Amino acid sequence: TLGFFSPGELNRRYVGIWFSASMDAVVWVANRDSPLNDTAGVLEIDGAGRLFLLDGSGLTVWSSNTTTGGSGTPSSAAAQLLESGNLVVVRDDDESNGAVLWQSFDHPSNTLIAGMRLGRNPQTGAEWSLRSWRSPDNPATGDCRRAMNTRGLPDCVSWRGDAKKYRTGPWNGLWFSGVPEMASYSDMFTNQVVVRPDEVAYVFNATAAAPFSRLVLSEAGVIQRLAWDGGSRVWNVFAQAPRDVCDDYAKCSAFGLCNVNTAATLFCGCVQGYVPVSPAHWSMREAAAGCRRSTPLDCRDGGATTDGFAVVSGVKLPDTDNATVDVGATLEACRARCLATCSCVAFAAADIRGGGGGSGCVIWAGDIVDVRYVDKGQDLYVRLAKSELAAANKKRGSMLKILLPVTACLLVLMCSIFLVWICKFRGRISECSIATVETGITRQSRFYGAHQTN
Incomplete structure (x- = not known):
């Protein structure tokens, strides 16, 4: 619906468009900064296609910036509110075939x-x-x-x-x-x-x-x-x-990574290979200083380097204001291009359609900001020194040595409990050898010992 409305209880009138089913859902206002101060007001259109809002004295309160687009001044024009909610002004002559001169959709x-x-x-x-x-x-x-x-x-x-x-x-x-x-x-x-x-x-x-x-x-x-x-x-x-707080722009500053599930630690951490610039400020829950690289990169003349990349998965990609984009490159070409550029700190796929790792190339040079974990987030490849990657791999290996035996123990325990339950359920608990269960645990324990020795 197109018409006059007065929001609230103030004596100001505006020309606007709203949903017919809901008058309070105003989607467009013509004279938002120039209200009518009385009940008089007229919306007119001239032959050139310009809209005018006149007050009770005939003074122009608002007008559209209708242009002819180089096709000459129309002899006549008409205004129409479409079902889409778009107010359009069109040429109303035989030669133009209803060419649009102005539309409210261009002025949200x-x-x-x-x-x-x-x-x-x-x-x-x-x-x-x-x-x-x-x-x-x-x-x-x-x-x-x-x-x-x-x-x-x-x-x-x-x-x-x-x-x-x-x-x-x-x-x-x-x-x-x-x-x-x-x-x-x-x-x-x-x-x-x-x-x-x-x-x-x-x-x-x-x-x-x-x-x-x-x-x-x-x-x-x-x-x-x-x-x-x-x-x-x-x-x-x-x-x-x-x-949430992680949606606040650059919440964790340069090279910071926001995680809404870590409220106990400021929500902020550093991406792999980086440490807080000011640990004292971070301990006071202030991350404005951001993070810095803990080990310098190996960047040499000619592009030779021992650097590699750590994958930070499931994130909103950093601000691309100062990033370089090549939508036609492959992800592997993007990796090579990053390694050949000393200023490159990270790269990612520009387009995730088609599966795999995606296609296209986004390369960041300088600080990366506004990164957070999100569901169905993308992979960000952060450039790190070889020593940082080796340390990360060693840490993952140590975790696996701990997790695998623990997982196996839990599986054996669950199987043992299940076996006892089955025996009890069948009413033959006396026929079931608890020793068999114990022997199974003993044998499995010996297996773990051998695994750890290797």
């Missing part, structure tokens, strides 16, 4: 609905981003912004002023690497990142079975996917971000 407020874009045009600099309301009853432009970061691999970033507050992680061909739950509702919403010379944008569309849905940026900078429940006539929170 705080809400993204199916078919809208979040992104930018690299050629013109035009951007499609969300800006929060100032308060729940004031649609004026607020402090928070949601935009598509087009440097490196595309991802969505939430800002408060000039500070990054949250990042989805880069698009990996299926979902944003820090939002794997997108896969769980792919039967209702199709998610896509379009990458073309004139457009880098995220867009979602709804399937026929999907409920009404909207992505809303709140005044606090929280992005929520709301879904309409027609039965109870309420908007349910389907998903939201940030979800």
Whole structure:
């Protein structure tokens, strides 16, 4: 529905678009920073396709920035609200075939609905981003912004002023690497990142079975996917971000790794091969200084090196602002390229479609930030000195020497208990030789001793 509305109890009127089933679900506001202060107001369109909002005195409060796109000034134009919720202005003459001159989808407020874009045009600099309301009853432009970061691999970033507050992680061909739950509702919403010379944008569309849905940026900078429940006539929170402390941007600083399940230790740790820059600060639960490499890399002229890589699995990939991306490279070529570059500290696959280790290449030089564990996370290959890799392998070997005998003992104990239970169940416990069970344990113990000696 397109019309006038007044949020809250204040005497301010706006032109907006909302869901017909829910008048309070405003998805677009024309004059968000220029409200009408009385009940008079008229929305008009001129022959050139420009929209004007006039107050009671006939003064222009708001107007669209309609352009003809180099096709000449139209002799007439018409405005239409589509079923998608997009207000479009089209040429209304025989020659143009209804060419679009302006559309509200190109000028989002705080809400993204199916078919809208979040992104930018690299050629013109035009951007499609969300800006929060100032308060729940004031649609004026607020402090928070949601935009598509087009440097490196595309991802969505939430800002408060000039500070990054949250990042989805880069698009990996299926979902944003820090939002794997997108896969769980792919039967209702199709998610896509379009990458073309004139457009880098995220867009979602709804399937026929999907409920009404909207992505809303709140005044606090929280992005929520709301879904309409027609039965109870309420908007349910389907998903939201940030979800927890590990979603706070760069929570653990440079080379830090956030784990929401380690609250007892600050949530933060260092990636393998790194140690806290300031252990004293970390002991006070302050990770701002981040982590530093514990052993220097072996980087020589000509690319010869003894360095290798440790795999950090199940993570949201680091910020790719300053990363180098080659979507056509293989993962093995990416590894070789990283080893041949002294500044390379880590690499990962750019696209996980097709199985295996993925394809494409993302190389980080300098600090890596904003890494956290997530379900269905990706593999990050961190470059380490040979001695660090050897120490890690030795540690894993020691753990195996402990875990294998312990596991075997538990299996024998479980089998013994099961055997006793079977005998008791059959009512022949007296016929069952407990000695047999004991002998089995003794023999197994001798086997462990031999295993440990070898």
